[in-house]
Amino acid sequence: MFFLKPFLTVRPPSCAKPRNEMIFLGSKNGWETTDPDRAEAGQGESRKRPINKKEPLPAKRIPSTPAHLTDEGQVAWGRLTALLDRMGVLTEADGFALERLCDCYSEILALRELVDANGRIYETTSTQGELVIKANPAVAILADADRRFKSYLVEFGLAPATRSKVQIKADDDQEDQFAEFFG
Structure with a gap:
């Protein structure tokens, strides 16, 4: 018989918070344990990989515009680089992914024009002479x-549902400049 586990564990206020709680995370089996102490310490979840403290940090810089982009792609490049730079997520390592994003955008515009001109369907004649x-x-x-x-x-x-998942790292360049003078 199938039954659901409760979403929340109800405890009287006098009880201490248990070290591990069962919470619904939408995972494969629907339930995972989370160690709140590890998550607060920045060590990641108990069943997931720890946070990479040696992650490469490319410089925050706007990559140069690729010459092969179409006119629409170059306009998209300019708008997106300005937007992503204001958001603080654009680095020099993002050039190729941004290039593909602009290529996809210009391809979409061209295909929309093609579909608008020719329609979503077309009529043809079969080998038997029937209209298809x-x-x-x-x-x-x-x-x-x-x-x-x-x-x-x-x-x-840049999608509304994923915007909250993007994390911006603090710019440590200012601290590094003063670190050489003050220890």
Whole structure:
């Protein structure tokens, strides 16, 4: 028989908080244990990998615009670099991913024009001489480009649902400049 575990553990206020609680995380089995002390100490979750303290930190810099981008891609590059720089998430290492994002955007614009001009369906004649209605292949290509575009938006935190998951690291350049003078 299938039954659900409770979402919250109800305890009287006098009881001490247990070290590990069962919480719903939407995982494979639906339930995982979390060690609050480890999470607060920045060591990651008890069942997940610890936080990488030696993660490479590329310089926060706007990458140069690739010359091969289309006109639409170059406009998108300018708008996105300004936006991502204001958000504080753009680094010199993001050039290739941003290039793909701009390529996908210009491809989407071209495919939309093609679909608008030719329609979502077209009529053709079969080998028996009957009228056959088929889907325009540009519609499927457009759907694929939209999926790729969305995945790149997610990577940069530009989709509403993923914006809250993006973490901005503090800029330590100021501290490093003074560290050499003050120890």
